[in-house]
Amino acid sequence: MTAPDLAGLATPCLLLDRDRMQANIDRMNARADELGVRLRPHVKTCKSTDIARLMAGAEPSAITVSTLREAEYFAAAGFTDMVYAVSIAPQGVERVLALNARGANVQVLLDAPETAREVAAGAAAAGQTLHAWIEIDVDGHRAGLPPDDPLLIDVARMLHEAPDVRLAGVLTHAGGAYDRRSATELERHAEQERRRCVRAARNLAAAGIPCPEVSVGSTPTALSARSLEGVTELRAGVYVFFDLVQAGLGVCGIEDIALSVLTTVISHNRAQRRLVIDAGALALSKDRGTAEQALDCGYGLVLRPGGGPPIPGLRVDAVNQEHGIIDLPAGLEFADFPIGSRLRVLPNHACMTAAAYDRYHVVDAQGRPLETWARCAGW
Numbered sequence: 001m002t003a004p005d006l007a008g009l010a011t012p013c014l015l016l017d018r019d020r021m022q023a024n025i026d027r028m029n030a031r032a033d034e035l036g037v038r039l040r041p042h043v044k045t046c047k048s049t050d051i052a053r054l055m056a057g058a059e060p061s062a063i064t065v066s067t068l069r070e071a072e073y074f075a076a077a078g079f080t081d082m083v084y085a086v087s088i089a090p091q092g093v094e095r096v097l098a099l100n101a102r103g104a105n106v107q108v109l110l111d112a113p114e115t116a117r118e119v120a121a122g123a124a125a126a127g128q129t130l131h132a133w134i135e136i137d138v139d140g141h142r143a144g145l146p147p148d149d150p151l152l153i154d155v156a157r158m159l160h161e162a163p164d165v166r167l168a169g170v171l172t173h174a175g176g177a178y179d180r181r182s183a184t185e186l187e188r189h190a191e192q193e194r195r196r197c198v199r200a201a202r203n204l205a206a207a208g209i210p211c212p213e214v215s216v217g218s219t220p221t222a223l224s225a226r227s228l229e230g231v232t233e234l235r236a237g238v239y240v241f242f243d244l245v246q247a248g249l250g251v252c253g254i255e256d257i258a259l260s261v262l263t264t265v266i267s268h269n270r271a272q273r274r275l276v277i278d279a280g281a282l283a284l285s286k287d288r289g290t291a292e293q294a295l296d297c298g299y300g301l302v303l304r305p306g307g308g309p310p311i312p313g314l315r316v317d318a319v320n321q322e323h324g325i326i327d328l329p330a331g332l333e334f335a336d337f338p339i340g341s342r343l344r345v346l347p348n349h350a351c352m353t354a355a356a357y358d359r360y361h362v363v364d365a366q367g368r369p370l371e372t373w374a375r376c377a378g379w
Helices: 018-035 049-056 068-076 090-101 113-126 150-161 175-179 183-206 244-249 350-354
Strands: 013-017 063-065 081-087 105-110 130-135 165-171 213-216 259-269 274-277 301-303 324-327 342-346 359-363 369-374
Touching: 013 018, 018 049, 049 063, 049 068, 049 369, 063 068, 068 081, 068 090, 081 165, 090 105, 090 113, 090 130, 105 113, 113 130, 113 150, 113 165, 130 150, 150 165, 150 183, 165 183, 175 183, 175 244, 183 213, 259 350
Parallel strands: 013 359, 063 081, 081 105, 105 130, 130 165, 165 213
Antiparallel strands: 013 259, 259 274, 259 342, 274 324, 301 342, 359 369
């Protein structure tokens, strides 16, 4: 039955279980302590100052961002130590320098000599010191330089010799971890991430180029690593909410997922035994990250509005822009889900799902609304 306090919410909307979220935050904090590294939370998942303060501590401290809009939003809230962990586009340098002129320390990431020259020229023209990281490719997932690529030394030397640039260190994201299918594979991937990024730092040191920091991170590898010897900093973000992809990887349980989408049943397709809900592709995202995992969750697993475990056999099977389609399995009837009734959907990819919304409706363990938290959007 729909909780009275939820009945007044327009759907679709985001619900955030505060207790589950805090437990997830505590778990990652303990993990960083256990591994002996500094945690720099990635706030691209939450995009909220209320949540970032819980992740990073009451006093704004070091965070990771993935857009310059995030950097501007968090700087306005008092966060100063930020790594912009996407290769900086040349036109973005001016925005970073403008933020830093107002008291922030937004550090940039790059992997190309062309970008190094742009960063050096921009810093010199502004008369500012700009900190830059070099991205390392540890698994062929996307951007970055392999640790033994001679270009790594060339780019590092350009930064090291630029009067207004400080080489902060090397940084990687082991995105290939999402292709792993067992705890053993994840552990091996975490070790590969550590070993290759540390090797990059050692190669720089051997070339006479100081490399103060070694930053690694993804939620699966952070929770799977046996050791982070040689690493100084750990970055992760989706752990704050977790999602069905993380559960499929085995790094959390479905019961740990703190984020869900509240939706309304808007139609019954009796001929095809389908429920239609008002959460479609824009509300849930079209991410199908669980499709290759042991449990294919469609576009999200379905819960009762008050929470609890997923309803057996129920998932969002198809989406259009504003419609979600749920096939009714044997044993469930339309009478169980009247038009106007509410459901919750757990997301495959929390970052992608949350991106469509401008706020969180924070709820307690019983699904009762507590407060509303804003989030930023854009680039």
